[in-house]
Amino acid sequence: MTLIIDGYNLLHASGVFGVARGPRGFEQSRTALLDLIVDLLGTDAANAIVVFDAARAPDGLPARLVHGGVRVWFAREYPDADSLIEELVADDTAPGHLVVVSNDRRLQAAARRRRARAVGCEEWLADARAARRDSRRPPADAKPPEPGPEGVDEWKRYFDL
Secondary structure (H helix, E strand, O other), rough: OOEEEEEEHHHHHHHOOOOOOHHHHHHHHHHHHHHHHHHHHHHHHHHEEEEEEOOOOOOOOOOEEEEEOOEEEEEEOOOOOHHHHHHHHHHHHHHHHHHEEOOHHHHHHHHHHHHOOOOOOHHHHHHHHHHHHHOOOOOOOOOOOOOOOOHHHHHHHHHHO
């Protein structure tokens, strides 16, 4: 499965923002979002492409980079990230295995036209957080370790505290 994420759209939905203002703030916010995505996807991070607007990006910003396995593309040669995402959807050779994460109706329609799955940002975040939480939870029949000073953290994880 390939995951194409509308970067700034998900950033706003996630509420993950850097402290600084201006270009430095955008950089901090992008990095915080990418860290979140890497954490949520785990080993599936390499299947994700996050696309950010970059028409008025500062000099020195690369067109593409990899962050924790996630491919990050800046829409430098496009009017906006949506245009690049639409092109990626149109060019995908297996759209049935494609998921587009965006609240943008234009992108959701483009995904559906190709029979790809379109998911809103809030829904994707909730599902990804739940899946990650479940993957960290021990099996229902697993017995927690015996209590003791070294077992406190394990007990907290077991009881989801």
